[in-house]
Amino acid sequence: MKAGIVGLPNVGKSTLFNCLSNAKAQSANFPFCTIEPNIGVVNVPDPRLEKLEELVNPQRVLPATVEIVDIAGLVKGASKGEGLGNQFLGNIRETDAILHVLRCFDNDNIIHVDGSIDPIRDKETIDIELQLKDLETAEKKLDKVKRAARTGNKDAQKEEVALNKVKEGLEAGTSVRAIDLTPSEREDFINAIQFITDKPVMYVCNVDEASAANGNKYVDRVKDAVSDENAEVIFLAVGTESDINELEEYDERQMFLEDLGLEEAGSAKLIRGAYKLLNLQTYFTAGEKEVRAWTIDVGSTAPQAAGVIHTDFEKGFIRAEVIKYNDFVSYGSEAKVKEAGKLSVEGKDYVVDDGDVMHFRFNV
Numbered sequence: 001m002k003a004g005i006v007g008l009p010n011v012g013k014s015t016l017f018n019c020l021s022n023a024k025a026q027s028a029n030f031p032f033c034t035i036e037p038n039i040g041v042v043n044v045p046d047p048r049l050e051k052l053e054e055l056v057n058p059q060r061v062l063p064a065t066v067e068i069v070d071i072a073g074l075v076k077g078a079s080k081g082e083g084l085g086n087q088f089l090g091n092i093r094e095t096d097a098i099l100h101v102l103r104c105f106d107n108d109n110i111i112h113v114d115g116s117i118d119p120i121r122d123k124e125t126i127d128i129e130l131q132l133k134d135l136e137t138a139e140k141k142l143d144k145v146k147r148a149a150r151t152g153n154k155d156a157q158k159e160e161v162a163l164n165k166v167k168e169g170l171e172a173g174t175s176v177r178a179i180d181l182t183p184s185e186r187e188d189f190i191n192a193i194q195f196i197t198d199k200p201v202m203y204v205c206n207v208d209e210a211s212a213a214n215g216n217k218y219v220d221r222v223k224d225a226v227s228d229e230n231a232e233v234i235f236l237a238v239g240t241e242s243d244i245n246e247l248e249e250y251d252e253r254q255m256f257l258e259d260l261g262l263e264e265a266g267s268a269k270l271i272r273g274a275y276k277l278l279n280l281q282t283y284f285t286a287g288e289k290e291v292r293a294w295t296i297d298v299g300s301t302a303p304q305a306a307g308v309i310h311t312d313f314e315k316g317f318i319r320a321e322v323i324k325y326n327d328f329v330s331y332g333s334e335a336k337v338k339e340a341g342k343l344s345v346e347g348k349d350y351v352v353d354d355g356d357v358m359h360f361r362f363n364v
Helices: 013-021 047-056 085-093 119-150 154-171 183-193 217-225 238-245 250-259 266-277 302-309 311-315 325-331 334-339
Strands: 002-006 038-043 060-062 065-070 097-103 201-206 232-236 280-286 290-297 317-323 344-346 357-362
Touching: 002 013, 002 085, 013 038, 013 065, 013 097, 013 238, 013 266, 047 280, 047 290, 047 325, 065 266, 085 119, 097 119, 097 266, 119 154, 119 183, 119 217, 154 183, 201 217, 201 266, 217 232, 232 266, 238 250, 238 266, 290 302, 302 311, 302 317, 302 357, 311 317, 311 357, 317 325, 325 334
Parallel strands: 002 065, 002 097, 060 290, 097 201, 201 232, 280 357
Antiparallel strands: 038 065, 280 290, 317 344, 317 357
C-alpha cells in the first residue's frame, strides 16, 4: 500500500519525504527539483511493539511498514500536460492515499511559484487539476456506458446514473470522495475506476519552527476550508524535524523535540495517520525468535491475516489462537495468559482486532 506526497513545487515535499524515510531525495530551492518519484519504505511507530519486545525479549523485532512516494510538484495546467503534468498524474494514480503538503509558513528566502503564501489557493490549484483529470476519465467512461445503456442493459443504466452524478459533481468543483453516491454505486461502479480525487487525503501543513507545537493562522484556515471533506489535517515543522533527524543520539533528538513543545516527532504522527488513512491495522506475532507487526486491512478475517504471513497459512487455515494485547501486557507472558484462561481459539469467521497477538494452526 502506497501513500503519495503531493503539492505545488517548493512546499517541502522532498524534505518531508527525507524526514519520514531517511532516504536522501534531492531537495532544493527551485521548482521541479523532484522529477522521478522517490519511494521509501517507512516503519510505522508503534509503542505496543516496543512493549512486546520488552516482555518477550526476542532475537529480532520487525515493525509494520508503509510505502511513501514523493511525487513531482504539480502546477496549473497539469491536467493538460503543463509542467510534469501527465507524469505527475500517472504517478499519483498508482498510490492508494494522498498526503497533500501545503506551505503554511512565511520565508522570503524560499521561492513560492505563485509569489505569495496562501495554502487555500495552493490546495484549490491542485484540487482543480486532479478534478479536471477525473472529469476527463468520467466522460470517456460515460460515453462507453451510454451505448450499453441504450441497448437496455440494466447494469449499464445504473452505472450511467452513478457516472452522471460524478460528472456533475466534478463540474461543480467537488472531489469524487465528497460526491453523494450510494454505497452500492461506489462498490459496483465507481471504486474500480480509481478516480484520483476518490483517494483518501490527509492535508500536511508545513509550518515554521515557532508553530511546531500549536500551529498558526494558516493551519486554522486550512482546517476551516476542509471541514466538510472528512479529511485529516496535521501540521509539522518539516525543515526543523528534518534537521533533528540528522542527530545520531536518540536522547539528543528527544531533547530538541521537547524544546519545541513536542512529546514526539510530528513525522511519527503523520506515518501513523497515513497507515490509518490507508485503512490498515496491525496484528502481532510474538515468540523467542521474533516479535513482528503484520499489516492487514481493517475488517480482515483470521484466514486473511494468516495469508499475509504465507498463502499456505490461509489455504490450510485450521484455527487461530488469539490473545488481546492488553491481556498480554497485564499478565506479562503467553504462559500466564493461558493459565488465566484469556487465550481464545477462533475459527474462519473471526474478524481480527487491531493489536491482537496471534498464532495460527494450519495444514497443507
